[in-house]
Amino acid sequence: MAKKPAAKTKTPDAGNLAAIDDPDFALKSLQEEFEKNKTFDASEEQMLHFYEQMLLIRRFEERAGQLYGLGLIGGFCHLYIGQEAVAIGLQSALDNDRDSVITGYRDHGHMLAYGIDPNVIMSELTGRQAGISKGKGGSMHMFSTEHKFYGGHGIVGAQVPLGAGLAFAHKYNEDGGLTLAYFGDGAANQGQVYEAFNMAALWNLPICFVVEDNQYAMGTATKRSSAETRFYRRGTSFRIPGMEVDGMNVLEVRQAAEVAFKHIREGNGPVLMECNTYRYRGHSMSDPAKYRTREEVQDQKEHHDPIERIKKTLIEKGKSEDALKDIDKGIRTRVSEAADFAENSPEPEAAELYTDVLVEEY
Amino acid sequence: MATELKMPALSPTMEEGTLAKWLKSEGDKIEIGDIIAEIETDKATMEFEAVDEGTLAKILVDEGTEGVAVGAVIAMMADEGEDVGDVEAPSASAAESSDEKDDVEGEGKDVGQEPSEAEVTETAEKPTRSPASDPAIPEGTNMVSTSVREALRDAMAEEMRRDERVFVMGEEVAEYQGAYKVTQGLLDEFGAKRVVDTPITEYGFAGLGTGAAMGGLRPIVEFMTFNFAMQAIDHIINSAAKTNYMSGGQMRCPIVFRGPNGAAARVGAQHSQNYGPWYASVPGLIVIAPYDAADAKGLMKAAIRSEDPVVFLENELVYGRSFDVPELDDYVLPIGKARIVREGSDVTIVSYSIAVGLALEAAEELAGQGIDAEVIDLRTLRPLDKETVLESLKKTNRMVVAEEGWPTCSIASEIVAICMEDGFDHLDAPVTRVNNADVPLPYAANLEAMALIDTASIIKAAKKVCYIEE
Ligand SMILES: Cc1ncc(C[n+]2csc(CCOP(=O)(O)OP(=O)(O)O)c2C)c(N)n1
Numbered sequence: 001m002a003k004k005p006a007a008k009t010k011t012p013d014a015g016n017l018a019a020i021d022d023p024d025f026a027l028k029s030l031q032e033e034f035e036k037n038k039t040f041d042a043s044e045e046q047m048l049h050f051y052e053q054m055l056l057i058r059r060f061e062e063r064a065g066q067l068y069g070l071g072l073i074g075g076f077c078h079l080y081i082g083q084e085a086v087a088i089g090l091q092s093a094l095d096n097d098r099d100s101v102i103t104g105y106r107d108h109g110h111m112l113a114y115g116i117d118p119n120v121i122m123s124e125l126t127g128r129q130a131g132i133s134k135g136k137g138g139s140m141h142m143f144s145t146e147h148k149f150y151g152g153h154g155i156v157g158a159q160v161p162l163g164a165g166l167a168f169a170h171k172y173n174e175d176g177g178l179t180l181a182y183f184g185d186g187a188a189n190q191g192q193v194y195e196a197f198n199m200a201a202l203w204n205l206p207i208c209f210v211v212e213d214n215q216y217a218m219g220t221a222t223k224r225s226s227a228e229t230r231f232y233r234r235g236t237s238f239r240i241p242g243m244e245v246d247g248m249n250v251l252e253v254r255q256a257a258e259v260a261f262k263h264i265r266e267g268n269g270p271v272l273m274e275c276n277t278y279r280y281r282g283h284s285m286s287d288p289a290k291y292r293t294r295e296e297v298q299d300q301k302e303h304h305d306p307i308e309r310i311k312k313t314l315i316e317k318g319k320s321e322d323a324l325k326d327i328d329k330g331i332r333t334r335v336s337e338a339a340d341f342a343e344n345s346p347e348p349e350a351a352e353l354y355t356d357v358l359v360e361e362y
Numbered sequence: 363m364a365t366e367l368k369m370p371a372l373s374p375t376m377e378e379g380t381l382a383k384w385l386k387s388e389g390d391k392i393e394i395g396d397i398i399a400e401i402e403t404d405k406a407t408m409e410f411e412a413v414d415e416g417t418l419a420k421i422l423v424d425e426g427t428e429g430v431a432v433g434a435v436i437a438m439m440a441d442e443g444e445d446v447g448d449v450e451a452p453s454a455s456a457a458e459s460s461d462e463k464d465d466v467e468g469e470g471k472d473v474g475q476e477p478s479e480a481e482v483t484e485t486a487e488k489p490t491r492s493p494a495s496d497p498a499i500p501e502g503t504n505m506v507s508t509s510v511r512e513a514l515r516d517a518m519a520e521e522m523r524r525d526e527r528v529f530v531m532g533e534e535v536a537e538y539q540g541a542y543k544v545t546q547g548l549l550d551e552f553g554a555k556r557v558v559d560t561p562i563t564e565y566g567f568a569g570l571g572t573g574a575a576m577g578g579l580r581p582i583v584e585f586m587t588f589n590f591a592m593q594a595i596d597h598i599i600n601s602a603a604k605t606n607y608m609s610g611g612q613m614r615c616p617i618v619f620r621g622p623n624g625a626a627a628r629v630g631a632q633h634s635q636n637y638g639p640w641y642a643s644v645p646g647l648i649v650i651a652p653y654d655a656a657d658a659k660g661l662m663k664a665a666i667r668s669e670d671p672v673v674f675l676e677n678e679l680v681y682g683r684s685f686d687v688p689e690l691d692d693y694v695l696p697i698g699k700a701r702i703v704r705e706g707s708d709v710t711i712v713s714y715s716i717a718v719g720l721a722l723e724a725a726e727e728l729a730g731q732g733i734d735a736e737v738i739d740l741r742t743l744r745p746l747d748k749e750t751v752l753e754s755l756k757k758t759n760r761m762v763v764a765e766e767g768w769p770t771c772s773i774a775s776e777i778v779a780i781c782m783e784d785g786f787d788h789l790d791a792p793v794t795r796v797n798n799a800d801v802p803l804p805y806a807a808n809l810e811a812m813a814l815i816d817t818a819s820i821i822k823a824a825k826k827v828c829y830i831e832e
């Protein structure tokens with residue numbers, strides 16, 4: 001499975017030059033390809049769908065924030081508001097019959113992107129039996145194996161080698177699938193991420209590593225934690241091509257996905273994509289909010305909001321403001337229903353305490 | 363109908379806060395997402411966003427007011443088409459006060475949150491289990507002397523032939539044939555796709571293996587020794603052991619983490635540790651630590667077939683020992699079942715892994731002194747076969763636990779607890795632990811010998827619980 005080490009056949013003076021001249025060493029090729037055209041040529045119908053999906057995430061998360069305030073959701077609750085274009089842009093390009101997705105604890109948006117019933121997601125947040133993990137996982141631990149969505153992981157960076165393992169399984173089974181593994185700018189400094197990069201490149205695994213760079217890891221700005229803040233470059237030493245993408249623009253994210261997934265599906269191994277984005281809300285629910293200015297947040301909301309951006313495009317294309325407002329109304333109704341359902345569903349049966357610890361009986 | 367705007371909580375532990383600022387005035391039109399007000403506590407600030415549209419009809423709490431209770435109505439909003447003048451303030455505040463709770467900084471978790479008020483009608487009880495017995499070995503079955511090393515390899519090879527999804531990965535498992543030659547010959551038979559040499563990146567490949575199990579494969583992840591699995595323990599426990607539970611039974615993780623465990627010979631403190639008690643404390647894991655070759659084979663095959671994550675603890679010093687293994691097409695043993703390796707009536711010696719050999723030696727010597735010892739090999743450390751332990755205690759009324767590992771919070775401690783809780787009436791003497799010395803394992807030959815469990819200390823303890831003077 002591993003590529004034959006080229007070094008064995010190298011003469012001493014072929015040395016370093018060989019690496020530079022190596023025609024396979026096309027680290028910039030994907031970015032160059034992407035630069036040629038950064039905007040996905042979406043039909044109006046597709047754009048409308050992106051708008052709807054992003055808005056669903058936004059309204060769902062707003063509601064989750066409210067339920068948290070009311071004490072119906074406990075523990076950690078990491079909202080995805082502001083980052084919607086990343087999950088929608090990327091996941092809309094997947095082949096859901098084959099591909100798999102894995103992420104960290106900020107996972108509600110990725111679940112919604114699959115069109116999974118908001119009721120079961122919200123009920124997981126409120127810890128009810130009807131939740132997708134029977135209320136046993138909570139906000140950070142959501143899974144839908146039916147959709148090949150593998151969670152939902154609370155240890156920063158852990159999902160990266162897990163994702164490489166899912167990709168290993170795709171390759172092993174020759175099922176043609178690829179894995180999309182998301183992680184944060186903070187997670188990007190974990191050692192295991194590079195262990196995974198190395199193995200993924202070494203074994204040519206079908207995986208797209210995506211850094212969701214929302215500029216902060218809790219209260220730490222990337223420049224305070226990272227010597228190299230342009231994360232797409234960090235695959236260089238593993239010969240993984242990088243791409244830098246505006247994560248606040250759903251059409252750009254989608255176009256980047258087209259380029260990256262094609263590369264991966266053609267058997268060229270992993271891609272490292274950096275999506276620059278921003279989270280509007282606190283890291284989790286209580287957040288000191290002292291590490292950035294209100295003006296900074298306001299600027300992002302006013303000038304870079306991914307939903308406003310696609311809305312503007314839709315209006316330019318002739319959609320009426322009222323029609324879009326009706327969509328919003330419909331979504332709000334749907335989210336309210338989910339909230340009511342999640343509030344009124346029963347908690348798990350006491351007997352569930354001892355179920356699912358193991359699969360088999362011994 | 364007018365909508366009440368209530369003081370929000372920044373966390374479930376927040377009781378009250380300051381209404382720092384109104385960003386909208388009475389009569390202002392409000393759109394969804396507009397920031398209406400700013401709320402503060404001593405730790406955090408929050409912008410209060412509108413989730414409905416309408417007109418701000420009445421402000422009931424002035425800006426700058428401190429100590430506003432969570433849930434108190436702070437303003438009224440008129441819905442579309444409603445006359446602002448018609449909106450009335452509610453008569454009583456909806457907020458209830460409760461005891462002070464500590465709010466802690468950090469990620470915002472709800473330390474101190476009241477438990478749910480929902481009635482729990484039934485109390486949950488951990489289901490009891492009774493493990494299956496070993497399959498009967500048909501009369502006339504040929505017994506073949508096999509080393510533990512070969513038995514383990516044979517088990518893996520048989521399962522790899524049987525199930526395409528099974529693959530082995532680890533450092534030096536393929537071309538080098540295994541650091542301790544346990545994977546010898548596997549590369550030749552199964553090829554590089556299924557016998558994978560990894561970089562030295564335990565955390566990474568334990569995670570990758572776990573992900574592959576989640577993705578439907580059946581990985582066998584070899585740690586060169588379990589000392590290096592400390593690099594990877596996060597994935598074993600947080601990723602592999604807990605996933606099934608956290609996903610409500612959706613997402614399985616059928617993986618085997620295997621390799622030598624416990625003290626080897628003269629390798630010093632960092633390479634000599636028994637991780638049995640560590641992993642055995644984790645719900646969601648299966649922990650197996652066999653002693654002889656037949657058990658190693660039968661349990662390894664069971665481990666690979668299990669739908670659950672298994673930690674399979676081998677022992678370097680035992681790899682080369684040979685034992686009879688039944689020559690059968692498919693010798694699979696039940697997980698979770700201890701084995702009585704020597705029957706006796708005076709005292710029970712409970713043990714596992716390498717210490718079983720010492721326990722058997724001790725039993726031989728004790729027999730010479732007129733003491734008839736029963737020896738139990740636990741084989742599986744989690745789930746632990748309490749039944750077999752307690753049945754033996756009923757018979758002998760005296761018990762010693764022999765374990766190559768530290769005494770504190772050990773498997774021996776667990777056996778003592780089981781006997782106290784469920785076997786108290788059958789005890790004629792305190793259950794006694796025989797373990798290694800409670801120190802990092804020294805390198806010097808003499809000190810190492812002093813630190814490790816030996817036959818003499820087992821004999822001494824057995825006599826002590828029998829109240830026989832030396
Ligand atoms: C191994 C580990 N260390 C620390 C934490 C605590 N923690 C949770 S989220 C987080 C910040 C991660 O930031 P980033 O990767 O940028 O993701 P974001 O939250 O911005 O999506 C930290 C430090 C953890 N969960 N796991």
Ligand SMILES: [Mg+2]
Nearest residue numbers: 184185216217
């Ligand atoms: Mg971040």
